[in-house]
Amino acid sequence: MPRVISGLGGFLLTPVALGVTIYGGSRLQRGFSQSLTVTEDPLGLVLLVVGGLLLVGVAFLGALSGLGPALGGAVWGVLPGVAFFVSPRDVMSFIYDIGGSGLGVGLVTWLVMGALVGSGFLLIGAGLVGTLARRRSNRV
Secondary structure: OHHHHHHHHHHHHHHHHHHHHHHHHHHHHHHHHHHOOOOOOHHHHHHHHHHHHHHHHHHHHHHOOOHHHHHHHHHHHHHHHHHHHHOHHHHHHHHHHHHHHHHHHHHHHHHHHOHHHHHHHHHHHHHHHHHHHHHOOOOO
């Protein structure tokens, strides 16, 4: 049962966490480019923090089973990043079709910078660490 909860949680919570983080960051980036300040958009700051906390929640699913963070990181981080590197135009077109301009610009920025791939690998690492920590004996 812990694997099912962790797997479903990682699969369902990761895109929400990444989406909220990316959208909040995109709002802050847009505001910063217009007025050279991030204090004009408190909603962007809140979304960025909430998204980060949701990502921490995905990482904590590794305490139940490493499957959740690893699955979420692979499906929603590494695979889209690799697809972007293979065919950037097709992926960008798809993103703007489904995500609109607000989320689309932020997501493309994350893809180009490699942040989505990096986030995916970090979540995979969190899943592996959770698995290894559970298998390790309690000896110091």
